[in-house]
Structure formats: C-alpha cells, structure tokens
Amino acid sequence: MTTSAPVAFPHVPTPHPTPDAQRAGLLADPGFGRVFTDHVASATWTAELGWHDTGVRASEPLSLHPAAAVLHYAQEIFEGLKAYRQPDGSVALFRPALNAARFARSARRLALPELPEQAFVDAVAGLVRADAAWVPEPPASLYLRPFTVATEAFLGVRAAEEARFLVTASPAGPLFAGRDAGLTLWISEELSRAAPGGTGDAKCGGNYAAGLAAQSLARAHDCDQVLFLDAREHRWLEESGTMNVLLVTADGELVTPPLGTILDGVTRRSVLELVADHGLTAVERPVSVEELRAGCADGSITEVFATGTAAVISPIVAFRSATGAFTVGAGTPGPHTLALRTELLDIQFGRVPDPRGWRVPVALT
Numbered sequence: 001m002t003t004s005a006p007v008a009f010p011h012v013p014t015p016h017p018t019p020d021a022q023r024a025g026l027l028a029d030p031g032f033g034r035v036f037t038d039h040v041a042s043a044t045w046t047a048e049l050g051w052h053d054t055g056v057r058a059s060e061p062l063s064l065h066p067a068a069a070v071l072h073y074a075q076e077i078f079e080g081l082k083a084y085r086q087p088d089g090s091v092a093l094f095r096p097a098l099n100a101a102r103f104a105r106s107a108r109r110l111a112l113p114e115l116p117e118q119a120f121v122d123a124v125a126g127l128v129r130a131d132a133a134w135v136p137e138p139p140a141s142l143y144l145r146p147f148t149v150a151t152e153a154f155l156g157v158r159a160a161e162e163a164r165f166l167v168t169a170s171p172a173g174p175l176f177a178g179r180d181a182g183l184t185l186w187i188s189e190e191l192s193r194a195a196p197g198g199t200g201d202a203k204c205g206g207n208y209a210a211g212l213a214a215q216s217l218a219r220a221h222d223c224d225q226v227l228f229l230d231a232r233e234h235r236w237l238e239e240s241g242t243m244n245v246l247l248v249t250a251d252g253e254l255v256t257p258p259l260g261t262i263l264d265g266v267t268r269r270s271v272l273e274l275v276a277d278h279g280l281t282a283v284e285r286p287v288s289v290e291e292l293r294a295g296c297a298d299g300s301i302t303e304v305f306a307t308g309t310a311a312v313i314s315p316i317v318a319f320r321s322a323t324g325a326f327t328v329g330a331g332t333p334g335p336h337t338l339a340l341r342t343e344l345l346d347i348q349f350g351r352v353p354d355p356r357g358w359r360v361p362v363a364l365t
C-alpha cells in the first residue's frame with residue numbers, strides 16, 4: 001500500500017482569499033477549532049493509481065457519495081500538530097516527523113493507504129507556506145489537522161480501495177482557555193476507550209466517537225475531561241480523552257502509564273525527554289487508580305498534568321468519580337508542571353535555543 005515515488009504538493013492559490021481585514025479580525029480571537037484558513041493540502045489514493053492528484057488548493061466542501069466507506073465504517077485516521085510564529089517572524093513546526101510516523105502506523109491499523117512520511121511533512125509545510133498569513137502571534141498558533149478518509153462508494157465491509165488525504169488548518173488559541181487554575185478529571189469507571197489489540201494506540205476518529213459518552217458524563221459531573229482506565233480491570237490509568245496523563249512523585253519521579261493501549265503522544269514523549277533537566281526521573285509503568293487516590297491523599301503524588309498538542313501541558317488539580325472526589329496537592333498547578341509547560345512553549349515558539357533540533361523551520365517563500 002506504500003508508494004515509494006516522491007509525492008509533491010504544488011500550490012494553486014485560491015481565487016477567493018479572505019480579505020486582510022477580515023482575516024485580522026478572525027485572528028484577533030480565534031478560539032479553538034472554529035476558524036479555518038483559505039487552503040487545504042490534498043491527495044487522492046486509489047488501489048490502481050496510488051497517490052495522485054496532489055496539491056495545496058482552495059479549501060472547499062467535500063463531495064462524497066452517500067455510500068462512502070468512512071460514513072459507515074469509520075475508516076478514518078488523523079493527526080494534530082501546530083505551526084508556531086517565531087520571534088523573527090518565521091514559522092516552525094514541532095517534531096513533525098513523529099506525527100508523520102504515527103500517521104503511517106495509524107494507517108496500517110485502520111487498513112488505510114500509508115502516505116510516505118516525507119510527503120506528510122511536505123503537505124503540512126506546503127499548506128503552512130500557502131497560509132502563512134494565517135499563523136497567529138503567540139500564544140496562539142496554527143493548528144494543523146491532517147487526515148485520511150475512505151471515500152470508496154461500497155457497502156461491503158473491507159478495506160476501501162479509494163481514499164482521500166487532506167490537511168486543514170485552523171488558527172487557534174489555548175484549548176482550555178480560562179482554565180489556567182487546572183482541570184478536574186472524571187474517572188470513567190465503566191466506559192473504556194481502548195482494549196488490548198484494539199485501536200487505542202492509533203489516532204482514529206472512532207476512538208473519539210467511542211469516548212464521547214464518557215466525556216458527556218464528565219461534563220454532567222462538572223469535570224473538564226475524562227480519565228480512562230483499562231478495559232480489563234477498570235483499575236489502571238490509561239489517558240484522558242485527548243491527552244496523555246503524567247504524575248510527579250514526592251521522591252522525584254515523573255510517572256506515566258506505558259504505551260500499548262494509549263496514544264504515543266509527541267508531547268508526552270517530549271516531556272519524558274525533558275524531565276531529566278528538571279531533576280526528575282522518567283518512569284513508564286502501570287499506575288492504579290488506588291495508587292493515584294492514596295498518593296494524592298498522603299502527599300506521595302504531588303502533581304498531575306496532561307499533555308497534548310492542543311492542550312500543551314495542562315495541570316490537573318482534582319479528580320471525581322462515582323466513588324468520591326479528591327484533590328492533587330494543594331489543588332493548584334504544581335511547580336514542575338508550570339516549569340515544563342514554560343520550557344516546552346519556549347522551545348515551540350523559538351524563545352530558547354533548541355539543542356535537540358525539535359523545531360523544523362518552514363521555508364516561507
């Protein structure tokens with residue numbers, strides 16, 4: 001299913017760009033995920049031709065046959081990454097190769113065609129170049145949403161032989177605007193998000209559809225998000241709806257559940273690579289909900305936070321569940337959480353040196 005020939009994304013500018021004044025108005029307060037730029041990157045795949053009809057072109061509504069496989073069997077994968085305005089006006093991506101590799105892994109799991117990793121990065125960079133005027137000033141950024149959907153019109157159940165890859169871009173402020181004081185998570189003791197052998201480690205729309213009922217329960221209990229537990233014992237921490245979860249212990253460890261049924265987050269991985277500089281030892285091991293509850297009560301767990309491209313690093317200050325509520329530490333964001341958040345944002349926005357080479361500049365001309 002892989003094409004080895006290089007895939008280029010030539011730019012055909014939209015004949016109807018958003019007027020400058022209107023764009024400036026939209027960028028002044030973009031919110032999250034509701035403003036979209038003028039262009040998309042696009043590629044079509046068929047079993048016969050492989051990837052073709054590629055380009056960066058006007059963003060417009062899709063035309064799909066009512067029998068398109070994605071509409072019935074959720075054969076879909078996606079990614080999320082951001083373009084960051086740098087102090088000198090240039091624009092950089094953050095570790096896009098990790099998103100490209102994960103997108104290819106998700107494609108294999110969902111039996112969708114794999115886009116070559118370089119083509120993924122080229123498509124994203126090509127779109128950022130076309131819509132460079134849409135990259136907002138910090139603290140906002142341009143959120144990029146690559147995705148592949150099965151477009152074949154066919155109601156039998158098998159891997160589709162036609163698919164479409166698109167990248168859409170959305171200038172976005174913080175995901176949890178106004179929640180700087182920290183998030184409260186609802187511990188989902190019944191509804192699970194992923195099971196061993198399932199799709200929990202793929203970034204696919206179906207995982208999100210399956211998590212929405214738990215998220216509604218969280219909302220109904222006045223919580224910001226869900227904490228999912230493992231499907232077998234309903235005991236082991238997995239992750240939040242859209243974020244990985246990490247704990248800081250009093251004896252200087254940064255503990256997070258191991259990969260397997262959770263998403264291999266770029267932010268999670270980056271934090272695990274940064275923490276040694278913060279005097280913490282990164283540990284990936286299972287954590288039970290009893291350990292979380294007891295550790296928060298006796299002070300052996302001092303901080304909890306969640307990571308994701310959209311959420312960056314979000315402090316978690318309290319948990320609720322059907323069996324009770326508890327707070328983390330003093331119920332306010334902890335010092336390691338805030339220091340890691342500042343460091344990560346400084347790297348992403350180009351305010352500090354980048355010895356690890358995580359920033360990838362986008363050539364704007």
Ligand SMILES: *Cc1c(COP(=O)(O)O)cnc(C)c1O
Nearest residue numbers: 242243244263265266267308309
């Ligand atoms: C995307 C996502 C994350 C965060 O991954 P990042 O690469 O850090 O953005 C965490 N959990 C789930 C379920 C996700 O879909």
